[in-house]
Amino acid sequence: MRISFDVDDTLVYYGDDVAYEPNRVPWLLRPWFTEPLRAGTRALMRDLIRDGHEVWIYTTSLRDPWHMKCWLGFHGVKITDVINDTIHLTYLKKHGYQRGPSKLPSAWRIDLHVDDSEGVKWEGDEHGFHVVVVAPDDPEWTQKIRDAVARLASRD
Numbered sequence: 163m164r165i166s167f168d169v170d171d172t173l174v175y176y177g178d179d180v181a182y183e184p185n186r187v188p189w190l191l192r193p194w195f196t197e198p199l200r201a202g203t204r205a206l207m208r209d210l211i212r213d214g215h216e217v218w219i220y221t222t223s224l225r226d227p228w229h230m231k232c233w234l235g236f237h238g239v240k241i242t243d244v245i246n247d248t249i250h251l252t253y254l255k256k257h258g259y260q261r262g263p264s265k266l267p268s269a270w271r272i273d274l275h276v277d278d279s280e281g282v283k284w285e286g287d288e289h290g291f292h293v294v295v296v297a298p299d300d301p302e303w304t305q306k307i308r309d310a311v312a313r314l315a316s317r318d
Contacts, residue, residue, distance in 0.1 A: 166220035168277040175298040202304040207239040216242040
């Protein structure tokens with residue numbers, strides 16, 4: 163199964179009430195890799211990969227795919243690919259969308275997308291892709307994702 167994750171307010175959140183992973187970025191590179199990774203991300207993604215799933219990033223930001231792969235790699239997570247806003251908009255334009263959804267994971271055969279936005283969930287309902295919404299302050303967010311993965315896997 164392919165599972166994609168949003169970045170802002172899903173994996174990176176600057177609230178005082180959210181715990182972060184220990185910073186595993188080598189100290190010399192920290193000026194270029196400043197974002198904190200939400201606690202629980204490393205174990206969740208490593209477990210998903212160990213169980214045979216592909217982990218992707220799907221963000222509406224302009225973050226560089228290589229930068230995202232390195233950042234998560236420093237945390238011990240080898241993601242498969244990154245879809246940023248440039249890649250997303252290029253796809254929509256190429257396929258004749260005048261005004262497409264903010265995300266379209268099904269275009270990359272992504273089975274489940276994880277996001278903090280209810281709007282993306284509505285787009286998923288409209289465009290036929292699965293979304294699990296996790297709030298930035300939800301302490302059970304990783305279990306919510308594991309449950310969604312199990313539900314989708316049991317349909318196969």
